[in-house]
Amino acid sequence: MQHTAAGLALAGFGHHSGAQPSSSLDMAKIIVGFAPGGTIDLAARRVADKLHPGFAKAVVVENKTGAGGQIAVIGVKSAAPDGATILITPTSPLSLHRYTYKTLPYDPVNDVVPVSGAAMFDYALAVGPLVPAEVKTVADFLQWCRAEPAKANFGSAGAGSAANLIGAALGKTGRADLRHIGFRGSQPAILDMIGGQIAAVVGPTGEFMPNAKAGKCRLLVTSGPTRGKFTPDTPTLVEQGFKSLSHVGWFGFYVPAKTPSDTIRRLNGGIATALASPDVIESLASVYMEPMPTSAERLGEMLKTETRFWDTLVKSVGYTAEG
Known part of the structure; x- marks a missing residue:
């Protein structure tokens, strides 16, 4: 089952044109479920800079961290459905987490509704100095893992994360007992990899690029x-x-359920205009992401596809839901 987020997203390009209606909001805020300085935070801030004065007289970014993005979803679901509170999130809290948590404090289908795609990126498997230089492909790596079971491990940004499950699926498909080590983010995992403490890391491609360019790690696959x-x-x-x-990994924009369709259309248009700005495109490229504007309907389709993908993958690796 090939995941086709990029193809779906492209259908949303060029969907909106013309000037946006004048603003009806004094202030809007974009809620980010992760700490300032990360890629999703950067995307939120670049779009926020472009959403005023067309959508609101002021647009700010608020970081509500915790539970892999779930705290942000909770904050948006309980907000007034007037367009003043906007969620930007990776898909995991709305697609993957229903399979990796026993219960969720929100309904991922009915508590928030899609507005537009934001940005997309690839994941990668990288290896560090613990892995011999002759290992150049995934097959080579899995063969090395079978020959060196004590060293056969990989890190990710946390147990139950997308990167964790992709790595686990690679190990299972390749018949290698690949032990997962969870970290608080990709960068601590990468530091241990380039230091020779762990063999490999799975994470967003952009997270590896400075060290890959410096020759401290090697990308085997995207x-x-x-x-x-x-x-x-x-x-x-x-x-x-x-x-x-x-x-394909991606972020999207959502608003509380029952937000008027006209408000969603206005916000969608503002986001599309922002993501088409050359400086936003350049800023996203600096962290190895591409803009992904879509219609609200297209984003909903993509989320359904994403949910099916994770349902299949979680079952295939036998991951047990946590509390």
Whole structure:
């Protein structure tokens, strides 16, 4: 089952044109479920800068961290449905977490509604100095893992994360006992990898690029259906025989349920205009992401596709839901 977020997203490009209606809000806030300084926070701030005065007289970003993005979803679901409170989130709290948590404090289908895609990125598997230089492909890595079971491990941004499950699925598909080590974010995992404490890390491609360019780690594969714009020399999972695991990561914008359709249309148009700005495109590229404007309807379709993908993957690796 190849994941086709990029193809779905492209259908949303050019969907909106013309000037937006004058603002009816004094202030709007974009809620981010992760700490300032990360890629999703950057995307939120770049779009916020462009949403005023067309959508609101002022637009601010508020970070509500915790529970892998769930605190932010809770904050938006309970807000007034007037367009003044906007969620930007990776898909995990709305798609993956229903399979990796026993219960969720919100309904991922009915408590928030889609507005527009935001940005997309590939995942990558990278290896550090613990892994011999002759390991150049995923198959090589899995063969090395089978030969060196004590060293066969990989890190990710946390147990039950998208990166954790992609790595686990690679190990299972390749018949290697690949032990997962969870960290508080990708960067601490990468530091241990380049220091030789762990063998590999799975995470968003952009997280690896400074160290990869410096020769401190090696990208073996990226997750998208085609080679990444920023990593043209790195083969994909599809090319290396793992088509069913192909996956594009992305962020999207949502608002509370019962937000009027006209408000959603206005916000969608403002986001599309922001994501088309050359300085926003350049800013996203600096962290190895591409803009992903979509219609609200298209984002809803993508979320359904994403949910099916994780349902299948979680079952395939036998992941047990946590509290």
